[in-house]
Amino acid sequence: MTRFFGIEVIMVMGITDIDDKIIKRANEMNVSPVALARIYEEDFKQDMAALKVLPPTVYMRVTENIPQIISFIKTIISNGQAYATSQGNVYFDVKSWGKRYGVLTAVNPHTQDEAVDSDKRHGKDFALWKAAKPQELSWNSPWGKGRPGWHIECSTISSAVFGKQLDIHTGGIDLAFPHHENEIAQCEVYHQCEQWGNYFLHSGHLHVKGSKEKMSKSLKNYITIKDFLKKCSSDQFRMFCLRGRYSSAVEFSEESMEDAKNLLQAISSFIRDANAYIKGQLVCDPVREDILWERLANTKVTVKAAFADDFDTSRAVAAIMDLIHHGNRQLKAVTKDAGSPRSSVVYGSIISYIESFFSALGMSFGERQVAVGGDKSAVLTSVIEELVRFRMKVRHYALALPETADAVPVESAVGAEEPKQEQKEKRKQLMRERKPLLEACDSLRGDLAAFGIHIKDRTAVSTWEIVEGGQTEKQTEKKS
Numbered sequence: 001m002t003r004f005f006g007i008e009v010i011m012v013m014g015i016t017d018i019d020d021k022i023i024k025r026a027n028e029m030n031v032s033p034v035a036l037a038r039i040y041e042e043d044f045k046q047d048m049a050a051l052k053v054l055p056p057t058v059y060m061r062v063t064e065n066i067p068q069i070i071s072f073i074k075t076i077i078s079n080g081q082a083y084a085t086s087q088g089n090v091y092f093d094v095k096s097w098g099k100r101y102g103v104l105t106a107v108n109p110h111t112q113d114e115a116v117d118s119d120k121r122h123g124k125d126f127a128l129w130k131a132a133k134p135q136e137l138s139w140n141s142p143w144g145k146g147r148p149g150w151h152i153e154c155s156t157i158s159s160a161v162f163g164k165q166l167d168i169h170t171g172g173i174d175l176a177f178p179h180h181e182n183e184i185a186q187c188e189v190y191h192q193c194e195q196w197g198n199y200f201l202h203s204g205h206l207h208v209k210g211s212k213e214k215m216s217k218s219l220k221n222y223i224t225i226k227d228f229l230k231k232c233s234s235d236q237f238r239m240f241c242l243r244g245r246y247s248s249a250v251e252f253s254e255e256s257m258e259d260a261k262n263l264l265q266a267i268s269s270f271i272r273d274a275n276a277y278i279k280g281q282l283v284c285d286p287v288r289e290d291i292l293w294e295r296l297a298n299t300k301v302t303v304k305a306a307f308a309d310d311f312d313t314s315r316a317v318a319a320i321m322d323l324i325h326h327g328n329r330q331l332k333a334v335t336k337d338a339g340s341p342r343s344s345v346v347y348g349s350i351i352s353y354i355e356s357f358f359s360a361l362g363m364s365f366g367e368r369q370v371a372v373g374g375d376k377s378a379v380l381t382s383v384i385e386e387l388v389r390f391r392m393k394v395r396h397y398a399l400a401l402p403e404t405a406d407a408v409p410v411e412s413a414v415g416a417e418e419p420k421q422e423q424k425e426k427r428k429q430l431m432r433e434r435k436p437l438l439e440a441c442d443s444l445r446g447d448l449a450a451f452g453i454h455i456k457d458r459t460a461v462s463t464w465e466i467v468e469g470g471q472t473e474k475q476t477e478k479k480s
C-alpha cells in the first residue's frame with residue numbers, strides 16, 4: 001500500500017503471550033508461561049525477518065495490557081452486553097445483541113447452538129474474562145482472579161491505538177469466525193458505533209500438496225520456516241505466494257516451488273541480458289523502441305489496476321512476465337556488430353521498473369545488489385572476476401586465428417606469395433596447438449559451474465554469475 005499507492009500504514013500486531021496452550025506447555029516444561037511466550041515471540045520475529053516480512057509499527061503484548069482489557073470489559077458490562085457469573089467468568093451476551101452478530105460471516109446467533117456445559121447462558125456466548133484455575137498465572141479483577149479471553153485482547157489493543165475506527169483488520173481465514181465476529185461485537189458495543197472495522201483482509205491457507213487439511217501445528221503436516229529456508233530463498237517463497245491471490249488457498253509442493261524458481265530465473269536472465277545490451281556487450285539487431293515504450297506504459301497501468309483490485313498479485317506478476325517476454329523478443333543477438341543504433345534507455349527503464357516492482361514486494365534482482373556475506377564475499381567476487389578475465393584473455397588468444405597471411409603472427413609470417421594451401425595448413429597447425437587452451441577454458445567453466453559460478457561467453461566478453469539453488473545471487477560483468 002505504501003510503495004504502490006503512497007498510503008502511510010500504521011500496523012499493530014498483537015502478541016498473545018497467555019492462553020491455554022501456552023499455560024499447558026509451560027507447565028510441562030516447568031517454566032513461566034510469559035517466559036515461554038517470549039522465546040517463541042523472538043523465534044517468530046527472526047523467522048519473519050528471514051522471510052523479509054516487514055515488522056509492524058508496534059508489537060503489543062496481551063500481558064502488558066491487562067488493566068486496559070479489564071476496563072474494556074467493564075464498559076461492555078455497563079453497556080448491558082456482558083454478564084459476570086458466580087464462578088468469576090465474564091461472557092459476552094451474543095443473543096441479546098443478536099442483530100449485528102454475524103455481519104462478516106453470516107453466522108446466525110440464534111442457530112447452531114452447541115450444548116452449554118459451562119456457566120454461560122447460551123452456546124454462542126464467549127468468554128471475556130476467564131476465572132483462574134488452580135496454579136494458573138492470573139491477574140486481579142473486579143470478578144476475581146483470572147485472565148482475559150482471546151477475542152477481547154485484540155479488541156482492546158486495536159482500540160487502544162486506533163480508537164473507534166479501524167481501517168483494515170487482517171488475519172487467516174480461519175479467524176473470520178468466531179474470532180473476528182466476536183471482536184466486532186465487542187468493539188461496536190464498547191464504542192457504541194455502527195461499524196468499527198472497515199475492511200477485513202483474510203488470507204487463504206497454505207496446504208501441503210495432496211492433503212485436504214491446511215498446514216497446521218496440531219496435524220504435524222508442516223514444514224518450519226527454518227527448514228524451508230535451508231532449501232529455498234525468501235524470494236522464491238514470495239514468488240510462490242505472489243502467483244496466487246492472498247485470499248485463496250495455496251498448495252505447497254516441490255513443483256510449485258520449482259515453478260517459482262523458474263520464474264525468478266527468467267527474470268534474472270532478462271535483467272542480465274538487458275544489462276549486457278545496455279553496456280554494449282550484447283550486440284543485437286535494431287530494436288522497435290516504440291513498441292517497448294508502449295508495453296512498459298501498459299504494464300504500469302495493468303499492475304496498478306491489479307493491485308487496486310484487492311491486491312491481485314498474480315495478474316500483476318503476469319503483466320511483468322509479459323513485459324519481459326516482449327523485452328526478450330527484441331533482444332535478438334547477432335554475431336557481428338553492424339553498428340546498429342542501440343536502445344539502451346528503454347531497456348534501462350524496463351529494468352528499473354521491474355526492479356522497483358519486486359523491491360516493493362521484498363525481492364531483489366540485478367547486479368546493483370550488494371553481495372551478502374560481508375568482506376569475504378567481496379574478496380571472493382574479486383577473485384572470480386580476475387579468474388574469469390584471465391580465462392577470457394586465454395580464450396580470445398586461442399580463438400584469434402589468422403584469416404590470411406597478413407594476420408599470421410610475425411614470427412610465423414611468410415610472404416604474401418605464399419600459396420593459399422600452405423596458409424591453410426599453418427592455420428590448422430595453430431588450431432591444433434591452441435586446442436588444449438580452449439579445452440582448459442571449457443573445463444574451468446564446467447568446474448566452476450559445479451560451485452554455482454556460471455560463465456557465459458558472449459561475443460566480445462565473458463560474463464559470470466552465481467546461481468544458487470537455481471536463482472541468481474550476484475552477477476558482475478567485465479569488459480575486455
Ligand SMILES: Nc1ncnc2c1ncn2[C@@H]1O[C@H](COP(=O)(O)OP(=O)(O)OP(=O)(O)O)[C@@H](O)[C@H]1O
Nearest residue numbers: 171172173174175204205206214215216217218219
Ligand atoms: N495453513 C495455514 N496457512 C496460513 N495461515 C495459517 C495456517 N494455519 C494457521 N494460520 C494462521 O496462523 C495463525 C495461528 O493459527 P493457529 O495457531 O491456529 O495455527 P495452527 O497451526 O492451525 O494451530 P493448531 O494446529 O495448534 O490449531 C492464525 O492467524 C491463522 O490464521
